[in-house]
Amino acid sequence: MKTTRQTLREAKRLFRLCMVDGTLDENRVRQVVQGVIDSGRPGGLKVLSRFHRLVRIERAGRSAKIESPSPLAGDVRASIESDLTRLYGRGLLTSYGENPTLLGGVRITVGSDVYDGSVQARLAELEEKF
Secondary structure, eight states: OOOHHHHHHHHHHHHHHTEETTEEOHHHHHHHHHHHHHHOOTTHHHHHHHHHHHHHHHHHHTEEEEEESSOOOHHHHHHHHHHHHHHHOSOOEEEEEEOGGGOSSOEEEETTEEEEOOHHHHHHHHHHHO
């Protein structure tokens, strides 16, 4: 039976094996999971649970959610994506959504970082000052 420390160490080792040029390789993740399942070793489920947590955290930090009150034009999307690539590197997964409560502007969330250039945020900031 593996201790929690050994389980975490093994999960981190497997996670590092899945990194290629600083990004998570999905094919390697699948191979690692299949390899752990096929090995049938005791404690494999605990290792996979910790490994899954590490993968989830990495994916959350590498995904960007871009909200605007109306659909963005193609050139605006390309500009935002190039700026985000410059800041966070390649391999960023972007998703776009509409949020009519923003009134105008754009809100970008990457992992735990939030860039809020919306009219709603500016109005809230102005209201806070009064």
